Each structure stands twice: as C-alpha cells, then as structure tokens.
Amino acid sequence: MTDHERYMFDLQGYLVIPDALSAEHLRELNALMDERVANDCEPDMRTHRWVHMLPWGEPYRRLIDLDSVRPYIEELVGSQFRLDHEYADITRAGKGPIGTSLHAGPVPFNPCFYYSCDGESFANGLIALVYNLKDVNEGDGGFGCMPGSHKSNNAMPKSMRELDDAHPRVDRVTGPAGSAVIFTEALIHGTLPWNGADERRTLFYKYSPHALSWAAGYYDADAFDDLTDAQRAALEAPNARYGGRVGPTYGGVNNG
Template sequence: MTDEQKFLFDLNGFLVLEDVIPAHECEKIKEQIFKMKFNPALLPEEARYVPGGHLAQLINPPKVVAALNTLLGPHVRMDYGYVIWREKGGRHPMDLHHGGPTPEPMFRYFNSNGNIYSGMLRVVYEFNDVEAGDGGTCFLPGSHKSNYNVPQNMVSLNKGEQSPFLHHITCKKGSAIIFTENVAHGGPIWQNEDKPRVSAFFSYNHLGMQFHKPGFNTAVVNSLTPEQQQYFRPIWMYDFENDKPNF
C-alpha cells in the first residue's frame, strides 16, 4: 500500500481499489453468481460454493494481497465468504453496525510504530457499476477509532432517516472495497431498477484468529491452486510438538 492509501484507510476505516478484476472476468463471475442463486445444478460442484469456480480469482488478487499484508500482516487466512444478487428493494437485514470502542481482539483496530493492526477485514467486490443513489455499501468514516458507541439515532438506513455523515460508496465494476470490520457499515436498500447489485464479500483474518464458524466446501478448497489453499490453513501458528510453524 502507498503512504496515501494507508493514510486514507487509517482516517476512514475503508479504501476503494479500482481495476482489481478485469471487466471480462466480472461478466463470468456474474453469470456464475446468477446460477448459484437461481439454478446451481447448472454448475459443477466446486463452482456452486464460495470461493469456487471463477470466484477463486478473488481470493488473492495482487492489489488485495498487498493491502491484506499491510493491514493484517504476512500470515493471513480467509475467514468467510458469500455472494449477493440484489434486485431493487433488497437490502442487508441489519442497519448500520459496529463502530466505537472494541476491547476484545477480534475487531480491535489500532496503530503502533507506524503499523496498522486492523482486526478482521472485509473485501467487497462489485461486478456492476455502483453509482450515486444506487444503495451500495455505506460507512460512517472514522467510527472504527471512536471512543464512543454510534448513537442509536444515527444507525438507521431507511430513506429520510440516514445520518448526514454517512459515506455511500460509488465505484466501477471490478473494484474492491476493503474495510476494517469495526468501522460502522451497512447495506441500504438497492434503488437501481435497471441492474442488480452483484457482489462478493470475503472476510480475512490473521492466521491465528477466527470469527466465523468454518464452513468452506472441501471440493472447493481441493480445486484451488496451492497458493490459494494457503488461505484455508487450520487456525494455529506453531506446532511445538513437532517444532513446525504453520507459515
């Protein structure tokens, strides 16, 4: 990550990376997600689940890996993943969530000696353009470092009730939105009737930490490259009985 990117991520709690996935690959991924949601029998087994098939390329794009290594360190694992196909009127079931002080380590965000320690990270890939007013992912910038909980009168994502301090992401297809889980975030109602929101949400954690219950399909993991399989190692750092690291 550049110094500017690190500054902006530390300031806001999120960062948008453009041109992460080529346009022609976005079309292949959209087709796969459509079948996953509406007719999975048309797909081979490993492509019916995240992160199989064309989704596998989302595990470790170079731009994303550079950010993961800066924000989580060199030993990273994939914690969870899911995809959405959201037509007009659909939304995330929760209002704005997280933000504020976090004493437990899972989402804790801090900076020490010039290094960012983010806690769990999410990477959102967008496969259609997200324009102003569409209803893409939104954030309360800086809330990942707030010493106070987000006031209840600021968490609603209903039209006419949203905080004026919310930042709604706009981006081109193929972009990746990286954010620390502790920044207040949400997915409001999708407003664009001409195209759905088609996205993949991948979560990453330090190799020695886990938030989500493990659930990756064995056939999917076996179909990945050796480099990609490294993101699905067991959750431990060192085997003292055999004097062997897990990295």
C-alpha cells in the same frame, strides 16, 4: 499500499480499489452467478444471499488471494492472513439480506473487530473485501459507513444507526463494476437501501490474522484440486503457524 492509501485508510477506515477485477474475471464471475440466480432464485426475488462460493468455480477460488488486492490484505492483517469466510448478495430493490442498520465498530470491544496503527504498521482483526460485480452509482445505495468510526471511543447512539434515514456524515461509497472496497470490521458500516436501475451484485471475502477466527467453521482445502500453496495456506484453520504443526481438518464452513 501507497503513502496516500495508508493515510486515507487510517483516516476513514476503508479504501476503494479501482480495477480490482479484470474485465475477463468480472465476466466469469457474473456468468457463474447468473447460473446460481437461475437455479436458486424466484423470478420476483428482491434480495438473496449465498454463503460459500468457492465450490462455484475457479474464478471464485481465484479471489482467495487475488494479485491486485493481496498487497492490501498483507499490509492490513499480515502476510500469513487467512480467509475467514465469504458470501455473495444480490439486491434488486430496497433492503438487502440483513437490512439497513449500521453495525460493528470498536465500542463495545469485540476481540474480532479491532484496529490500531502506530504510523508504520497496521493491526486489524477481521477485514472485508467487497467486490462490485455491477456498477454502483451516486444515489444507488449499497455500502455505507461512518468514516473514522473505527477509532471512536464512544458507542454510536441507536438513533444514528438506521440507514433508511442515513445521518449526513455517512459515506455512500460508489464504484464501477470491477472495483472493490476494503475496510476494517472495526468500522461502523452497513447497507443503504438499493435504488439502482440494475441489481446490486456484491461479493464479500472476509480475512483475519492467522490466529483469529470470526466464523465457527473452517475450510477444507482438500475439497479443491486446483489451489496453489498460498491459497491452501489462506484456508488453514486459525493457529500460530508454528513449524511442524498438525491438526484436524474441518469440512465446510459456517458463516452464521
């Protein structure tokens, strides 16, 4: 991360990463999602969520530790980060799969959602990488957040949480297809109603420090025969990463 990026992340709790995906990788991801839409969705579907896309193909497994974003993950949660869970959303109109309410944040304290920065290094609980597979333009909706709320000492009033009528301080975060948003889950965030001419296609890859888990289930790296050593390490269950460790392997993943 550059000094500018570090300052802006500390200030607002998120960053937009331009060109996180190459044009070819973007094409591959969309082609595989097209297949899932054809198999899993009704023609009149307005919104849909898939949980656990790693079995869809290598382009989705490549996102475990994509070169263009890995430096951000390492700086925010450490070089021994783990992929906690992943899912994908499509929204064609209106509210997404979990509605339009702002959620998360630092108050009340949640041991999975924390943030601190001492001016030299970051400490985060769960963080999110959100990839745009389609353009998100001004006025379309999509990702929204209350900038700076990751450092708030007060709980957000319930009257401010609904994004159907978003508070004027809410950031409406845009970006072309191939861009990504990275944010700390200590940031109060949510999904604005979708008004775009095209559908919203979004991939969510959530990362945590090596000893922390939000999801109740863990990955089985042995389910895939094309992973690098670094990717296998990122799929390891939460632990202290001490030498000589052994432990059970849990198949599947449960994202709640």
